[in-house]
Amino acid sequence: MSLPRQLRDESDFDQLPNDVPISATVADIEEKKGFIVYYQFVIEVKNKGGSKYLIYRRYRQFLTLHQSLELKFSPETQMATYSCTLPTLPGKVFMGKKQEIAENRIPELNTYMKKLLSLPTYVLLEDVVRMFFYQSESDSQQIPRTLRRLRPPTRRVKTVKTKPDLLSSPRAEAMFDFSATGKLELSLRAGEVIFLLRRVNADWLEGTVRDRTGIFPLSFVKIIKPLPESDSEGEGKTSSGKMGPPAGSYSCLRCYLHQGQDIETRDVCVEEELSTQPAYSDLLTLMREVFKLEDIALNYRDPEGDLVRILDDEDIELMVVEGRRHGSAVKRPVNQFPWQLHVTLASDLSVYSTEF
The missing domain is CATH 3.30.1520.10 (Phox-like domain)
Incomplete structure (x- = not known):
């Protein structure tokens, strides 16, 4: 046997x-x-x-x-x-x-x-x-x-829609128009009332308007009635006692677009854990959607402050390792990735300290 x-x-x-x-x-x-x-x-x-x-x-x-x-x-x-x-x-x-x-x-x-x-x-x-x-x-x-x-095939589920209580629900008024740049974000029109669900981090809220739900920047709205204290911090304690993001929250990626002397900063929120190591192709696709540009290159800053071009998944791994190693020295929101992306035009080699 x-x-x-x-x-x-x-x-x-x-x-x-x-x-x-x-x-x-x-x-x-x-x-x-x-x-x-x-x-x-x-x-x-x-x-x-x-x-x-x-x-x-x-x-x-x-x-x-x-x-x-x-x-x-x-x-x-x-x-x-x-x-x-x-x-x-x-x-x-x-x-x-x-x-x-x-x-x-x-x-x-x-x-x-x-x-x-x-x-x-x-x-x-x-x-x-x-x-x-x-x-x-x-x-x-x-x-x-x-x-x-x-679910048993004979079971019928009845959905009951309830209208929010205008007097008691946490809510905010949009002060400016906001155009969503991704599927997670909520487009706003000035004057609209948004019913608040929770705080994503210090700069973003999640809410609903016109039967749509998404996230939007706090700076675009005026708070009429704030979220309860337990929902407004956007932070909670992990099992180790350290502060961490609440369950089900989004993680935010800070990214920069370099075009000549201009640098555009963007926070992109995704439903990924902070420990996730993304694929190079996924990040490239996401950045093309965010900045509406096709011919781009991904980069990260090394400990000396120089931009390093990312070419494959191994470079992504190096970026994540460097970010985790030095990320604790930088103060950032608890749900922000410890690494950051720098997006440049693929043909622009002037951003590097050395030529390829």
Whole structure:
């Protein structure tokens, strides 16, 4: 009898920890607006102890998990101490609408997770597997929107729209017109009343007007009735006791556009964690949308203050590492990335201290 088979036979399922996942089903997909628009899968997990909870995962997290398991358990790798046949993960799709791609992946991912959780117990006890299905603090703080795949088909949901109380709701009046530059932002017209939802950071608020919700700069409005103190700070304490952004808040990226002697500063808010390392292609696409320019180059400042051009994901990694290393010395809002982007015209080499 092979050692992997023997290990599985000798393992007593009843002796496994209660937090080991035994089933997982995609309940829905949700659109997120990060460095690019993407979809995450809302997954209902059931563990051996009988508990159910929701986790939120992107396709690339499935891919990272699968690649880690291939390195450790695939019969083809020399690193495999024990081997087993892993389920097939649906491959990357490079063409098509993102929502349709995500929808089409749901049955394939359900099959993948079902087969994965049927593998020998030594696979289920792997840290990468347990952490993938673990409900993190971020997962527990998210509020699912529909969970339509878990809803019985005969159930009818009645939506009741309520009008805000004009006298008691936190609100502000737009003093100037504001044109949104991204999908997260809320366009305003001077004189409009905006009902406030929360403070994103010291400079941005989130609110609703004309049945639309988004973020807008505080400097464009006059506060009529402020948010409650608990919602107006835009900050909370993390588990380590340090100040940090509240659950579900946006992270802000400070970026600069250099054109000759002119420098335009822009804060771009995205639904990404501050620890996220973006892809070069995603940042390039985002900056083209923000500044409405195509032929641009991305850069960051090194510790000496010189601009360094970014050409690929490895350069992004260097920028993030440098930002985290020196970011603590710079005072900035708690939800602002420790690294900053400097955007220049691709043909402009005069901004560099040395030529390429």
